[in-house]
Amino acid sequence: MMPFLLPRSFAIVRFCGVDQLCLGDIAVFKEKGLFICHRVIKILQRNSQVILRTKPDISFLADPLINNSLIVGKIISVQYGKVYFKIDSFPIRIFGYLLGYSIPFLARVYFKTKKILYAFNNRN
Numbered sequence: 001m002m003p004f005l006l007p008r009s010f011a012i013v014r015f016c017g018v019d020q021l022c023l024g025d026i027a028v029f030k031e032k033g034l035f036i037c038h039r040v041i042k043i044l045q046r047n048s049q050v051i052l053r054t055k056p057d058i059s060f061l062a063d064p065l066i067n068n069s070l071i072v073g074k075i076i077s078v079q080y081g082k083v084y085f086k087i088d089s090f091p092i093r094i095f096g097y098l099l100g101y102s103i104p105f106l107a108r109v110y111f112k113t114k115k116i117l118y119a120f121n122n123r124n
Contacts, residue, residue, distance in 0.1 A: 004057050004096055005037065009080045014088070015073040018050045018066070024093030026075040027054055029066055037075060038063055039100045057100040058107070 005011065005026070013028050021027055025040045041062060042053035052071070055062040076088035087096070 002058055004039075004099060005075075005078060006080060009078055011037065011075045012077045012079075013073045014076045016071070018052055018068040018071045021052065021071070021074055022093060024095075024097035026087070026096070027052060027066070028072040028075060029054075029070040030072055031070060035072065039096055041097070041100065055100065057096070057103050060104045 011026075011028075021040050021043070023040055023043065026037050027040050028035055028037050030036070038054035038056050040052055041055050044051045044053065044065070049067060052066045053062050054066060074088070077084060077086045079085075086092075
């Protein structure tokens with residue numbers, strides 16, 4: 001979940017079901033024995049069951065649909081060293097949601113520009 005969650009940061013998780021998650025929340029789910037933290041980008045209703053679409057902030061690709069049986073909870077706060085951030089609020093969710101869509105785009109622009117500049121500087 002970089003750049004929002006950095007390596008060696010601590011996350012506090014509130015245990016909840018899929019019905020308590022909102023767009024922009026960072027959901028924690030268990031898949032193949034691993035805990036995964038990805039941002040909720042869509043909430044769907046299928047056969048009277050709530051299902052989530054999540055994605056990592058750094059990627060263009062979304063995860064497969066996630067049902068209630070995989071959800072562990074959501075991250076409500078993060079600690080970076082001695083600094084503590086509460087992220088379970090509407091403005092932070094919106095910021096994270098927008099960040100999740102803009103970071104992959106900005107990364108692609110950066111690397112394309114870098115490639116063009118490299119080719120331009122190394123021409124004969």
